[in-house]
Amino acid sequence: MRRKIIAGNWKMNKTPKEAAEFCKMMKDKVSSTQVDVVFCVPFVDLFPVLEQLKGTDIGVGAENMHFEDSGAYTGEISPLMLKEMGVTYVVLGHSERRQYFNETDEMVNKKVKKALDVGITPIMCCGETLEQREAGITIEWIRIQIKCGLLGLTGDEVEKVVIAYEPIWAIGTGRTATSEQAQEVCRAIRQVVGQVYGDAVAEKVRIQYGGSVSGKNAAELFAMEDIDGGLVGGASLKEEFQQIVHYQK
Numbered sequence: 001m002r003r004k005i006i007a008g009n010w011k012m013n014k015t016p017k018e019a020a021e022f023c024k025m026m027k028d029k030v031s032s033t034q035v036d037v038v039f040c041v042p043f044v045d046l047f048p049v050l051e052q053l054k055g056t057d058i059g060v061g062a063e064n065m066h067f068e069d070s071g072a073y074t075g076e077i078s079p080l081m082l083k084e085m086g087v088t089y090v091v092l093g094h095s096e097r098r099q100y101f102n103e104t105d106e107m108v109n110k111k112v113k114k115a116l117d118v119g120i121t122p123i124m125c126c127g128e129t130l131e132q133r134e135a136g137i138t139i140e141w142i143r144i145q146i147k148c149g150l151l152g153l154t155g156d157e158v159e160k161v162v163i164a165y166e167p168i169w170a171i172g173t174g175r176t177a178t179s180e181q182a183q184e185v186c187r188a189i190r191q192v193v194g195q196v197y198g199d200a201v202a203e204k205v206r207i208q209y210g211g212s213v214s215g216k217n218a219a220e221l222f223a224m225e226d227i228d229g230g231l232v233g234g235a236s237l238k239e240e241f242q243q244i245v246h247y248q249k
């Protein structure tokens with residue numbers, strides 16, 4: 001039985017002070033023994049968030065990182081920096097990074113490998129555009145993203161990766177994929193992992209859905225067989241996040 005993982009992705013929101021206040025208010029409300037809960041936050045918020053969440057079972061993640069340990073990469077943050085701070089997750093290959101910062105599958109693959117090497121759990125994102133969905137090539141596209149993102153990893157490593165399926169047309173639009181649409185793609189992701197790394201690995205890998213997840217639709221989405229939780233944008237910035245974490249109630 002896979003343990004569900006529900007992660008907030010704050011994106012470029014909350015100053016360090018706002019981050020600390022929010023965590024102080026939310027930490028007891030989103031503590032859960034049923035599911036893994038993670039806050040993925042901007043780099044400058046990591047310190048106050050780690051401070052506030054110390055002693056809780058809530059994980060803290062970054063929203064990106066470089067694939068080198070150090071070097072002449074002005075403005076970048078390295079995996080070793082994150083590791084030393086106590087960061088345990090990192091979102092990689094989010095569609096916003098692919099779209100606005102030209103991240104390629106090859107870069108995502110390097111970052112996923114590096115995160116695993118330093119002991120940070122990657123949350124690797126994939127997802128299709130509306131045009132791709134309408135052209136009927138969603139599954140093909142997702143299979144390519146997954147195969148490229150995981151290229152060169154061992155089965156043991158793949159088991160540790162969290163995969164987030166986020167249809168781009170559902171992000172920040174209020175237009176959630178139906179639970180059947182989300183399930184169909186999450187199932188296809190598990191199948192491709194199974195084909196490349198074997199069924200035992202596929203059974204263990206956790207696959208999240210992301211895209212307008214809310215307190216209202218979380219229970220239905222997370223009840224689907226191949227959906228092991230969510231990557232939550234807008235609703236993770238608000239008290240509503242607690243309804244998502246406690247979706248069973």
Ligand SMILES: O=C(CO)COP(=O)(O)O
Pocket residue numbers: 009094166170171172173174210211212213231232233234235
């Ligand atoms: O991109 C997302 C999470 O990474 C989803 O964002 P929303 O929940 O705001 O649609």
